[in-house]
Amino acid sequence: MSRDHARGKRIREAIAQKNVTKNQALAAELDVSAAAVSRWQSGGHLSLESACALAERLDVSLDWLLLGRGTIDWHRDDALSPSELQHVMTLRKHTQSVRALIVNLLEEIPARP
Structure with a gap:
């Protein structure tokens, strides 16, 4: 599994865990397009600024989200x-x-x- 694909899978996992059901609503909260959120979930380009905003909105570890290090809630430890x-x-x-x-x-x- 490619690094980008694995990141997309973690993004999908975090979104599902937080019961976010509408990409459009998440996109509006992050001030990005719904297509961008969809691309992130597929392993597409994700800027550091967007990654930070996404991790904060979903309350997940940025290290976990981007690199797969630690756990999803590692930032709370x-x-x-x-x-x-x-x-x-x-x-x-x-x-x-x-x-x-x-x-x-x-x-x-x-x-x-």
Whole structure:
């Protein structure tokens, strides 16, 4: 599946999940043509400005919508603090074998009740 086709599929999924049944109504809200919304759903060109507006209107993650990264509601996950992000970035600097050891160690630590 091409990257554009996969993006179109995610757009269709997000539209369906939000129970948007009329492309014309969505297009009017986004100040674009209904044909543009239809093209996006088929994997056609989508500007960054339109992608941002669409993601905001549908309340979905922009990363997920455009690239398929994370989950549809990834943008709502505010559980990652700045220090946690720093730990993740540090972990990424290590080799795969070191990362595996660290992850195994973390999995052995009991979670707080």
